[in-house]
Amino acid sequence: MLETTIAGSLPKPSWLAKPRMLWAPWQFAGEELAEAKRDATLLALKEQEDAGIDIVTDGEQSRQHFVHGFLEHIEGVDFTRQIAMGIRNNRYQALVPTVTGPLQRKASVHAVEAGIARAHTKRKLKFTLPGPMTIVDTIADAHYGDKVKLAMAFAGLLNDEARELEAIGVDVIQFDEPAFNVYTKAVTEWGIAALHRAAEGLACKTAVHICFGYGIKANIDWKASLGSEWRQYEAIFPALAASRIDQISVESAGAKVPIELLGLLGGKDVLLGAIDVASEHVETPEEVAATIERALSFVPAERLFPCTNCGMAPMGRPLAIGKLAALAVGAALVRERLAGRLR
Numbered sequence: 001m002l003e004t005t006i007a008g009s010l011p012k013p014s015w016l017a018k019p020r021m022l023w024a025p026w027q028f029a030g031e032e033l034a035e036a037k038r039d040a041t042l043l044a045l046k047e048q049e050d051a052g053i054d055i056v057t058d059g060e061q062s063r064q065h066f067v068h069g070f071l072e073h074i075e076g077v078d079f080t081r082q083i084a085m086g087i088r089n090n091r092y093q094a095l096v097p098t099v100t101g102p103l104q105r106k107a108s109v110h111a112v113e114a115g116i117a118r119a120h121t122k123r124k125l126k127f128t129l130p131g132p133m134t135i136v137d138t139i140a141d142a143h144y145g146d147k148v149k150l151a152m153a154f155a156g157l158l159n160d161e162a163r164e165l166e167a168i169g170v171d172v173i174q175f176d177e178p179a180f181n182v183y184t185k186a187v188t189e190w191g192i193a194a195l196h197r198a199a200e201g202l203a204c205k206t207a208v209h210i211c212f213g214y215g216i217k218a219n220i221d222w223k224a225s226l227g228s229e230w231r232q233y234e235a236i237f238p239a240l241a242a243s244r245i246d247q248i249s250v251e252s253a254g255a256k257v258p259i260e261l262l263g264l265l266g267g268k269d270v271l272l273g274a275i276d277v278a279s280e281h282v283e284t285p286e287e288v289a290a291t292i293e294r295a296l297s298f299v300p301a302e303r304l305f306p307c308t309n310c311g312m313a314p315m316g317r318p319l320a321i322g323k324l325a326a327l328a329v330g331a332a333l334v335r336e337r338l339a340g341r342l343r
Protein backbone atom coordinates (compact mmCIF):
# COMPACT_ATOMS: atom_id res chain seq x y z
CA MET A 1 0.00 0.00 0.00
CA LEU A 2 1.16 3.55 -0.83
CA GLU A 3 4.01 2.27 -2.99
CA THR A 4 6.20 5.19 -4.00
CA THR A 5 7.39 6.01 -7.51
CA ILE A 6 8.72 8.98 -9.49
CA ALA A 7 7.34 10.76 -12.54
CA GLY A 8 10.32 9.52 -14.55
CA SER A 9 13.46 11.57 -14.92
CA LEU A 10 16.32 12.28 -12.53
CA PRO A 11 19.18 14.76 -12.99
CA LYS A 12 22.13 13.35 -14.91
CA PRO A 13 25.64 13.25 -13.42
CA SER A 14 27.71 16.23 -14.60
CA TRP A 15 30.15 13.88 -16.38
CA LEU A 16 27.31 12.65 -18.60
CA ALA A 17 25.59 15.93 -19.52
CA LYS A 18 25.66 19.56 -18.46
CA PRO A 19 23.68 19.84 -15.22
CA ARG A 20 20.60 22.04 -14.58
CA MET A 21 19.76 22.33 -18.22
CA LEU A 22 17.05 20.95 -20.51
CA TRP A 23 18.32 19.50 -23.81
CA ALA A 24 21.82 19.46 -22.23
CA PRO A 25 24.49 18.26 -24.67
CA TRP A 26 26.23 14.93 -23.99
CA GLN A 27 29.81 15.01 -22.69
CA PHE A 28 30.75 11.89 -24.71
CA ALA A 29 30.10 10.30 -28.09
CA GLY A 30 29.98 6.78 -29.55
CA GLU A 31 31.02 3.83 -27.40
CA GLU A 32 32.04 6.11 -24.54
CA LEU A 33 28.60 7.69 -24.47
CA ALA A 34 26.91 4.27 -24.43
CA GLU A 35 29.06 3.23 -21.48
CA ALA A 36 28.44 6.49 -19.63
CA LYS A 37 24.67 6.16 -20.09
CA ARG A 38 24.81 2.62 -18.73
CA ASP A 39 26.77 3.73 -15.66
CA ALA A 40 24.37 6.62 -15.04
CA THR A 41 21.38 4.25 -15.31
CA LEU A 42 22.85 2.00 -12.61
CA LEU A 43 23.42 5.02 -10.37
CA ALA A 44 19.88 6.26 -10.91
CA LEU A 45 18.49 2.86 -9.89
CA LYS A 46 20.75 2.69 -6.85
CA GLU A 47 19.81 6.21 -5.70
CA GLN A 48 16.11 5.35 -5.93
CA GLU A 49 16.52 2.04 -4.13
CA ASP A 50 18.60 3.60 -1.36
CA ALA A 51 16.02 6.34 -0.91
CA GLY A 52 13.29 3.71 -0.58
CA ILE A 53 11.40 4.22 -3.85
CA ASP A 54 9.30 1.13 -4.62
CA ILE A 55 8.60 1.45 -8.37
CA VAL A 56 11.80 2.70 -9.99
CA THR A 57 12.73 4.07 -13.44
CA ASP A 58 15.95 4.36 -15.45
CA GLY A 59 15.91 8.06 -14.51
CA GLU A 60 15.76 8.79 -18.26
CA GLN A 61 19.57 8.88 -18.21
CA SER A 62 19.86 7.76 -21.84
CA ARG A 63 17.80 10.47 -23.51
CA GLN A 64 18.52 14.13 -23.97
CA HIS A 65 14.86 15.14 -23.83
CA PHE A 66 11.71 13.18 -23.06
CA VAL A 67 10.20 13.82 -26.51
CA HIS A 68 13.19 14.14 -28.82
CA GLY A 69 14.85 11.08 -27.22
CA PHE A 70 12.16 9.03 -28.96
CA LEU A 71 11.99 11.06 -32.18
CA GLU A 72 15.73 10.76 -32.86
CA HIS A 73 15.19 7.12 -33.82
CA ILE A 74 12.19 7.60 -36.07
CA GLU A 75 12.48 7.58 -39.87
CA GLY A 76 10.51 10.43 -41.44
CA VAL A 77 11.64 12.91 -38.78
CA ASP A 78 14.30 15.26 -40.14
CA PHE A 79 16.51 16.74 -37.42
CA THR A 80 18.38 18.87 -39.97
CA ARG A 81 15.13 20.78 -40.55
CA GLN A 82 14.86 22.44 -37.14
CA ILE A 83 12.19 25.07 -36.73
CA ALA A 84 11.63 27.46 -33.82
CA MET A 85 8.07 26.82 -32.72
CA GLY A 86 5.88 27.98 -29.85
CA ILE A 87 4.95 24.81 -27.95
CA ARG A 88 2.30 24.12 -25.25
CA ASN A 89 0.10 26.85 -26.77
CA ASN A 90 3.09 29.21 -27.12
CA ARG A 91 4.14 28.96 -23.49
CA TYR A 92 7.70 28.61 -24.70
CA GLN A 93 9.77 28.48 -27.87
CA ALA A 94 11.64 25.33 -28.77
CA LEU A 95 13.73 24.20 -31.73
CA VAL A 96 11.83 21.26 -33.11
CA PRO A 97 12.53 18.81 -35.96
CA THR A 98 10.18 18.35 -38.94
CA VAL A 99 8.16 15.38 -40.15
CA THR A 100 9.06 15.12 -43.84
CA GLY A 101 7.82 11.64 -44.79
CA PRO A 102 5.94 8.54 -43.60
CA LEU A 103 6.90 7.69 -40.03
CA GLN A 104 8.70 4.43 -39.34
CA ARG A 105 10.51 3.05 -36.31
CA LYS A 106 13.78 1.74 -37.72
CA ALA A 107 14.64 -0.23 -34.59
CA SER A 108 13.82 -0.34 -30.93
CA VAL A 109 14.43 3.06 -29.31
CA HIS A 110 14.80 2.22 -25.63
CA ALA A 111 15.41 -1.55 -25.47
CA VAL A 112 19.07 -1.16 -24.45
CA GLU A 113 18.48 1.01 -21.37
CA ALA A 114 15.29 -0.84 -20.43
CA GLY A 115 17.25 -4.11 -20.55
CA ILE A 116 20.07 -2.65 -18.44
CA ALA A 117 17.58 -1.33 -15.89
CA ARG A 118 15.68 -4.63 -15.79
CA ALA A 119 18.88 -6.60 -15.23
CA HIS A 120 19.96 -4.40 -12.32
CA THR A 121 16.91 -4.00 -10.12
CA LYS A 122 14.51 -6.48 -8.56
CA ARG A 123 11.99 -3.73 -7.87
CA LYS A 124 9.05 -2.97 -10.11
CA LEU A 125 10.27 -1.04 -13.11
CA LYS A 126 8.40 1.77 -14.82
CA PHE A 127 9.38 3.06 -18.23
CA THR A 128 8.26 6.39 -19.68
CA LEU A 129 7.45 7.29 -23.28
CA PRO A 130 6.18 10.59 -24.67
CA GLY A 131 2.43 10.61 -25.36
CA PRO A 132 1.16 11.10 -28.93
CA MET A 133 -0.47 14.49 -28.29
CA THR A 134 2.66 15.88 -26.66
CA ILE A 135 4.84 14.60 -29.52
CA VAL A 136 2.59 16.30 -32.06
CA ASP A 137 2.89 19.51 -30.03
CA THR A 138 6.71 19.28 -30.07
CA ILE A 139 7.34 18.74 -33.79
CA ALA A 140 6.72 20.53 -37.10
CA ASP A 141 4.78 18.68 -39.80
CA ALA A 142 5.42 18.98 -43.53
CA HIS A 143 3.95 15.59 -44.49
CA TYR A 144 0.72 14.45 -42.78
CA GLY A 145 -1.06 17.83 -42.78
CA ASP A 146 -3.41 16.71 -40.03
CA LYS A 147 -2.69 16.67 -36.28
CA VAL A 148 -4.86 13.65 -35.52
CA LYS A 149 -3.44 11.56 -38.38
CA LEU A 150 0.07 12.47 -37.24
CA ALA A 151 -0.76 11.59 -33.60
CA MET A 152 -2.19 8.22 -34.63
CA ALA A 153 0.89 7.46 -36.72
CA PHE A 154 3.10 8.16 -33.70
CA ALA A 155 0.73 6.16 -31.46
CA GLY A 156 1.28 3.11 -33.68
CA LEU A 157 5.06 3.43 -33.32
CA LEU A 158 4.75 3.95 -29.56
CA ASN A 159 2.66 0.80 -29.35
CA ASP A 160 5.35 -1.27 -31.10
CA GLU A 161 7.94 0.16 -28.72
CA ALA A 162 5.73 -0.38 -25.64
CA ARG A 163 5.14 -4.05 -26.55
CA GLU A 164 8.90 -4.60 -26.74
CA LEU A 165 9.43 -2.89 -23.40
CA GLU A 166 6.78 -5.11 -21.86
CA ALA A 167 8.54 -8.18 -23.25
CA ILE A 168 11.78 -6.99 -21.60
CA GLY A 169 9.97 -7.14 -18.25
CA VAL A 170 8.88 -3.55 -17.66
CA ASP A 171 6.01 -3.51 -15.13
CA VAL A 172 4.51 -0.11 -15.92
CA ILE A 173 4.56 1.85 -19.16
CA GLN A 174 3.80 5.53 -18.72
CA PHE A 175 2.96 7.99 -21.45
CA ASP A 176 3.88 11.59 -20.65
CA GLU A 177 1.23 14.05 -21.76
CA PRO A 178 2.00 17.57 -20.47
CA ALA A 179 -0.03 18.80 -23.47
CA PHE A 180 -3.18 17.38 -21.82
CA ASN A 181 -3.49 20.42 -19.54
CA VAL A 182 -3.17 22.82 -22.44
CA TYR A 183 -5.53 21.38 -25.06
CA THR A 184 -8.26 20.01 -22.81
CA LYS A 185 -10.90 19.91 -25.58
CA ALA A 186 -8.64 17.91 -27.89
CA VAL A 187 -7.96 15.43 -25.06
CA THR A 188 -11.54 14.20 -25.16
CA GLU A 189 -11.83 14.56 -28.95
CA TRP A 190 -8.76 12.48 -29.87
CA GLY A 191 -6.03 12.62 -27.17
CA ILE A 192 -7.34 9.63 -25.23
CA ALA A 193 -8.08 7.68 -28.43
CA ALA A 194 -4.42 8.19 -29.41
CA LEU A 195 -3.31 6.98 -25.98
CA HIS A 196 -5.49 3.88 -26.36
CA ARG A 197 -3.78 3.17 -29.68
CA ALA A 198 -0.36 3.55 -28.02
CA ALA A 199 -1.35 1.22 -25.17
CA GLU A 200 -3.22 -1.35 -27.30
CA GLY A 201 -2.72 -4.98 -26.29
CA LEU A 202 -0.45 -4.26 -23.31
CA ALA A 203 -0.93 -6.56 -20.33
CA CYS A 204 1.36 -4.59 -18.02
CA LYS A 205 0.11 -1.55 -16.11
CA THR A 206 -0.33 1.58 -18.18
CA ALA A 207 -0.09 5.14 -16.90
CA VAL A 208 -0.46 8.66 -18.18
CA HIS A 209 1.42 11.57 -16.63
CA ILE A 210 -0.46 14.80 -17.17
CA CYS A 211 1.37 17.73 -15.89
CA PHE A 212 1.94 21.43 -15.46
CA GLY A 213 5.55 21.08 -16.57
CA TYR A 214 9.09 20.98 -15.20
CA GLY A 215 10.13 23.51 -12.59
CA ILE A 216 11.52 25.92 -15.20
CA LYS A 217 10.79 29.66 -15.41
CA ALA A 218 8.33 29.51 -18.34
CA ASN A 219 6.18 27.03 -16.42
CA ILE A 220 6.41 28.85 -13.11
CA ASP A 221 5.31 32.09 -14.84
CA TRP A 222 2.48 30.24 -16.59
CA LYS A 223 1.25 28.75 -13.31
CA ALA A 224 1.24 32.23 -11.76
CA SER A 225 -1.23 33.25 -14.50
CA LEU A 226 -3.63 30.37 -13.85
CA GLY A 227 -5.43 31.99 -10.91
CA SER A 228 -6.13 30.73 -7.41
CA GLU A 229 -7.61 27.40 -8.52
CA TRP A 230 -6.26 25.17 -11.32
CA ARG A 231 -9.36 23.47 -12.63
CA GLN A 232 -7.90 22.16 -15.94
CA TYR A 233 -8.02 18.61 -14.59
CA GLU A 234 -11.78 18.93 -14.09
CA ALA A 235 -12.30 19.01 -17.86
CA ILE A 236 -10.31 15.83 -18.54
CA PHE A 237 -10.56 13.65 -15.40
CA PRO A 238 -14.00 12.18 -16.20
CA ALA A 239 -12.74 11.12 -19.66
CA LEU A 240 -9.55 9.66 -18.13
CA ALA A 241 -11.64 7.81 -15.53
CA ALA A 242 -13.60 6.26 -18.41
CA SER A 243 -10.42 5.40 -20.34
CA ARG A 244 -8.54 2.08 -20.49
CA ILE A 245 -5.40 3.60 -18.91
CA ASP A 246 -4.79 2.17 -15.40
CA GLN A 247 -2.93 4.96 -13.64
CA ILE A 248 -3.09 8.76 -13.72
CA SER A 249 -0.07 10.78 -12.55
CA VAL A 250 -0.95 14.27 -11.30
CA GLU A 251 0.69 17.20 -9.58
CA SER A 252 -0.41 18.08 -6.04
CA ALA A 253 2.42 19.35 -3.78
CA GLY A 254 2.49 23.16 -3.82
CA ALA A 255 -0.11 23.11 -6.62
CA LYS A 256 -3.43 24.94 -6.71
CA VAL A 257 -5.26 21.88 -7.99
CA PRO A 258 -8.39 21.50 -5.83
CA ILE A 259 -7.82 18.15 -4.11
CA GLU A 260 -11.47 17.10 -4.40
CA LEU A 261 -11.00 16.84 -8.20
CA LEU A 262 -9.22 13.52 -7.51
CA GLY A 263 -12.68 12.16 -6.74
CA LEU A 264 -13.38 12.38 -10.48
CA LEU A 265 -10.79 9.63 -11.11
CA GLY A 266 -12.87 6.87 -9.51
CA GLY A 267 -11.51 3.39 -10.26
CA LYS A 268 -8.06 4.57 -11.36
CA ASP A 269 -4.73 4.35 -9.57
CA VAL A 270 -3.57 7.87 -8.74
CA LEU A 271 0.14 8.70 -8.83
CA LEU A 272 -0.02 11.67 -6.50
CA GLY A 273 2.65 14.37 -6.81
CA ALA A 274 3.79 14.85 -3.22
CA ILE A 275 7.14 16.43 -4.18
CA ASP A 276 7.27 19.90 -5.71
CA VAL A 277 9.85 19.92 -8.53
CA ALA A 278 9.73 23.72 -8.83
CA SER A 279 11.01 24.36 -5.30
CA GLU A 280 14.53 24.18 -3.85
CA HIS A 281 13.04 23.26 -0.49
CA VAL A 282 13.34 19.58 0.44
CA GLU A 283 9.93 18.58 1.75
CA THR A 284 9.85 17.28 5.31
CA PRO A 285 8.34 13.81 5.75
CA GLU A 286 5.44 15.50 7.57
CA GLU A 287 4.77 17.75 4.55
CA VAL A 288 4.77 14.72 2.24
CA ALA A 289 2.48 12.87 4.65
CA ALA A 290 0.07 15.83 4.78
CA THR A 291 -0.20 15.88 0.95
CA ILE A 292 -0.89 12.13 0.89
CA GLU A 293 -3.43 12.34 3.71
CA ARG A 294 -5.37 15.12 1.97
CA ALA A 295 -5.75 12.89 -1.06
CA LEU A 296 -6.88 9.91 1.04
CA SER A 297 -10.29 11.57 1.47
CA PHE A 298 -10.82 11.14 -2.30
CA VAL A 299 -8.70 8.12 -3.32
CA PRO A 300 -8.58 4.81 -1.42
CA ALA A 301 -5.13 4.01 0.00
CA GLU A 302 -4.75 0.88 -2.15
CA ARG A 303 -5.10 3.06 -5.26
CA LEU A 304 -2.76 5.85 -4.15
CA PHE A 305 0.92 5.92 -5.19
CA PRO A 306 2.98 8.82 -3.74
CA CYS A 307 5.08 10.28 -6.56
CA THR A 308 6.90 13.44 -7.67
CA ASN A 309 4.92 16.22 -9.37
CA CYS A 310 6.99 15.93 -12.55
CA GLY A 311 10.39 14.87 -13.80
CA MET A 312 13.46 16.08 -11.89
CA ALA A 313 15.83 16.30 -14.89
CA PRO A 314 16.62 20.05 -14.59
CA MET A 315 17.26 19.88 -10.81
CA GLY A 316 20.54 19.72 -8.87
CA ARG A 317 21.43 16.11 -7.93
CA PRO A 318 21.72 16.48 -4.13
CA LEU A 319 18.34 18.25 -4.09
CA ALA A 320 16.71 15.48 -6.12
CA ILE A 321 18.18 12.77 -3.90
CA GLY A 322 16.96 14.61 -0.78
CA LYS A 323 13.48 14.82 -2.25
CA LEU A 324 13.43 11.09 -3.11
CA ALA A 325 14.21 10.23 0.50
CA ALA A 326 11.56 12.65 1.79
CA LEU A 327 8.98 11.01 -0.47
CA ALA A 328 9.72 7.52 0.82
CA VAL A 329 9.85 8.52 4.49
CA GLY A 330 6.65 10.58 4.21
CA ALA A 331 4.81 7.67 2.62
CA ALA A 332 6.09 5.30 5.32
CA LEU A 333 4.75 7.70 7.95
CA VAL A 334 1.26 7.56 6.46
CA ARG A 335 1.45 3.75 6.17
CA GLU A 336 2.32 3.54 9.89
CA ARG A 337 -0.56 5.81 10.86
CA LEU A 338 -3.04 3.84 8.75
CA ALA A 339 -1.81 0.57 10.29
CA GLY A 340 -2.13 2.10 13.78
CA ARG A 341 -5.74 2.97 13.09
CA LEU A 342 -6.50 -0.59 12.01
CA ARG A 343 -4.87 -2.10 15.06
Ligand code: ZN
Nearest residue numbers: 211213310311
Ligand atom coordinates in the same frame (compact mmCIF):
# COMPACT_ATOMS: atom_id res chain seq x y z
ZN1 ZN B 1 5.60 16.39 -15.88
